[in-house]
Amino acid sequence: MTREPRDTARPPSELELGRRAFRRRQTARSVAIAVVSTIAFAVVAWFTILSTPGWERVQESFFSIxxxxxxxxxxxxxxxxxxxxxxxxxxxxxxxxxxxxxxxxxxxxxxxxxxxxxxxxxxxxxxxxxxxxxxxxxxxxxxxxxxxxxxxxxxxxxxxxxxxxxxxxxxxxxxxxxxxxxxxxxxxxxxxxxxxxxxxxxxxxxxxxxxxxxxxxxxxxxxxxxxxxxxxxxxxxxxxxxxxxxxxxxxxxxxxxxxxxxxxxxxxxxxxxxxxxxxxxxxxxxxxxx
Amino acid sequence: MSARETVLQLRDIHKSFGDTPVLRGIDLTVTSHQVVALIGASGSGKSTLLRTINLLEPIDDGQILLRGEDISDPRVKADAVRARIGVVFQAFNLFPHLTVLDNVTLASRHVFRRARAEAEARGMELLEQIGLADKATEYPDRLSGGQQQRTAIARALATDPELLLLDEVTSALDPELVGEVLDAVRQLGESGTTIVMATHEMAFARDVADHVVFLDRGVIEEEGPPAKLFWTPSSPRTREFLARFLA
Known part of the structure; x- marks a missing residue:
């Protein structure tokens, strides 16, 4: 979590702007990786459970709407x-x-x-x-x-x-x-x-x-x-x-x-x-x- | 100047921690509007002496009289006595969960049972005086050390104590912040508050105190007006101590 400084009277330097851009890219990359890995995990888990031999009976007796x-x-x-x-x-x-x-x-x-x-x-x-x-x-x-x-x-x-x-x-x-x-x-x-x-x-x-x-x-x-x-x-x-x-x-x-x-x-x-x-x-x- | 009356009188105070004697027969008289500075090396008993006056530390022998009343008598209500004496600690000891203003008004509201509005009006007045009115709604941990210590001074003054005890109030501050706290104390002394302070700031003691007491290994080695004690000390131990400090 980064907070932008509140002091708006002075424009940030080139150096600081560069650092902020870098942090934004880092954040975007982290989010992308998290989303992809979550989806991958969910898909694997889903198919593993669905492919078990007893799944249909378990679904019927534990997850019946x-x-x-x-x-x-x-x-x-x-x-x-x-x-x-x-x-x-x-x-x-x-x-x-x-x-x-x-x-x-x-x-x-x-x-x-x-x-x-x-x-x-x-x-x-x-x-x-x-x-x-x-x-x-x-x-x-x-x-x-x-x-x-x-x-x-x-x-x-x-x-x-x-x-x-x-x-x-x-x-x-x-x-x-x-x-x-x-x-x-x-x-x-x-x-x-x-x-x-x-x-x-x-x-x-x-x-x-x-x-x-x-x-x-x-x-x-x-x-x-x-x-x-x-x-x-x-x-x-x-x-x-x-x-x-x-x-x-x-x-x-x-x-x-x-x-x-x-x-x-x-x-x-x-x-x-x-x-x-x-x-x-x-x-x-x-x-x-x- | 109004007639001076005796505020505090210590008679032959003794105190030991275990087998270590800390105070070995202290006699001292403080009159109203007087600023008394306790100087001496670390471990000479300055802080302990201040704490016994406020009954935070029970004495082993002797008598403490506050306006003629023997407050070392166990039948005296300690809380009532403490309410009449303000203390400022070396490490501020502000309450971190209360705002600056609430810190200052806590005692007036809960010990003296004043109405909130009344207590806060007085609290703001003190903060104004000490230059912290704009910090009233801040929490102590967000202030600088000097601001915290000034808040602690305002807190100690909020109930208009008869006597103010300052325990090395600048020891935890860096040199730049020491100045602002000392200025606040100087102002108090000039406005007539009766103060007993333990301090390592020799120059400050010399400028502000009316009476300087040199404590050495639990006894008063020498006392007198600052000019006398600092420039023409009669005891060799005082000379030795001052030589180290003023060198």
Whole structure:
């Protein structure tokens, strides 16, 4: 990527014009090579797959347009449930993980029990497979027959299980971010008279969040997919809907459909964060990044 | 000139890092509108002394009085004390995620709870004074070192502190930028701000300070008006130190 200089008052020298022409030729050549190699690769891949002996049967049972159209209403309904669960799970994870990360960075012997508790929590829930947490929460807690909670639907318990597990991961990412902010920043904030909490909120966390945005995004996308696991509790989400359709039609296309929908769900968020981090970098830093 | 009152009084300050004594009994009095320069070799305790005054470093023994109030008492709220003292660091320590103006107004808005408009009006006034009004919406990393340090000075002044501490504010700058920061400090001194500064700029200390303190290995070896200390130092150690610097 080259940016033309903004200074238009002075015409560029012959030398600079030559360099720009060279860069344009280079760019054009790179694009041409990329296009040709992509087409070549696609053609080879296409013919390789098409020439396999089982292709016709695979196409029929995994990529059937008819089956996809038939499964669409149910799968999209299921996906809507996934989105709702994801929405609440993200809020829950944001709150719980922030609390955990803050507690783990507290200093002083007074907070030892809290720190130890938070450390134990992250150890436990990072180690435990999500599917086991889902079973324990989804079937175990309703078994306690708590007043008012007994009749909560499966997706409610699924959301709780997701929050429990992902908070453990995300809190570690946030903690790494908090500890990566240079101590001189805290020093400067404290010297202005800001207290511990305000220093954390106004100075440390905004910088920490920025440093760990890619890692947070990674966890977000992972959670977006794992939302599909609530189907093991009996919630009819996109995965379970696809399973039902597959069983009814003896055709695996609904799974492919659900899978593609999850990918589409993830894309906007990934692009959004890429755009956001790039904007921050341009706004707050000078010069190019080599 | 108004009657001078005591702003800061240090009584027999001691401080060690592990087994290494850094401050070994410092006594110092700073009166209002006074500019005090701390000079001395690296490791003589200048920065540590400044940090103890702002309670960023707890002292091992002695007393620190700010306008007569013992701020070394553990019952005193450290945040409230720090809000009354401005600090400018050697490495600027600006907040990279905030604009220049937000850096300057952070303390007024969040410590003194002033309205945004009021804080920003004062912030712009300070930036104007220091020649950075056109950079108000820029982010610190896009400024030159001298501009960053001047922003840090404006930030320290935004809450009208009773005392300003400057910790080698020009050490991280190249000679050309040193001038613009020193001019800003000179202006402050002339406008009556009470300043304690650690510095390696002997010529500057001589021109701007009312009182110069030579620290050597954790004790005040000699202190006095700049003319006296720089031209007719009485201690041989002071002479030795100055000879190396002014040569």
């Amino acid at each position: 008819d089956a996809a159209v038939k499964a669409w209403p149910r799968v999209i309904d299921g996906l809507w449930l996934n989105i709702r669960v994801l929405f609440f799970a993200v809020i829950g994870v944001a709150i719980v993980s922030l609390l955990l990360a803050t507690v783990r960075t507290l200093r002083g012997p007074v907070f030892f029990p809290l720190r130890a508790l938070a450390a134990g929590y992250t150890d436990l829930f990072r180690g435990m497979p999500l599917i086991i947490v889902l079973y324990l929460v989804g079937f175990g807690i309703p078994g306690l027959r708590l007043e008012g909670l007994g009749r909560m639907p499966a997706e409610f318990w699924g959301t709780i299980a997701l929050i429990l597990t992902y908070s453990a991961y995300v809190s570690e990412v946030l903690r790494a971010g908090i500890e990566s902010v240079h101590p001189s920043q805290r020093l400067a904030a404290r010297s202005l008279g800001l207290g511990y909490a305000k220093t954390l909120r106004l100075v440390v966390l905004p910088q920490a969040a920025r440093k760990v945005t890619p890692a947070l995004m990674n966890d977000f996308v992972a959670m977006q997919k794992d939302v599909g696991l609530i189907s093991v509790l009996g919630a009819v989400d996109a995965v379970r809907a696809a399973q039902i359709e597959t069983a009814a039609a003896f055709n695996f296309t609904p799974y492919v459909l659900a899978g593609l929908l999850f990918v589409l769900l993830a894309l906007p968020m990934i692009r959004l964060t890429d755009w956001y981090t790039a904007r921050m970098r341009v706004r707050e830093q000078m010069g190019s990044i080599v």
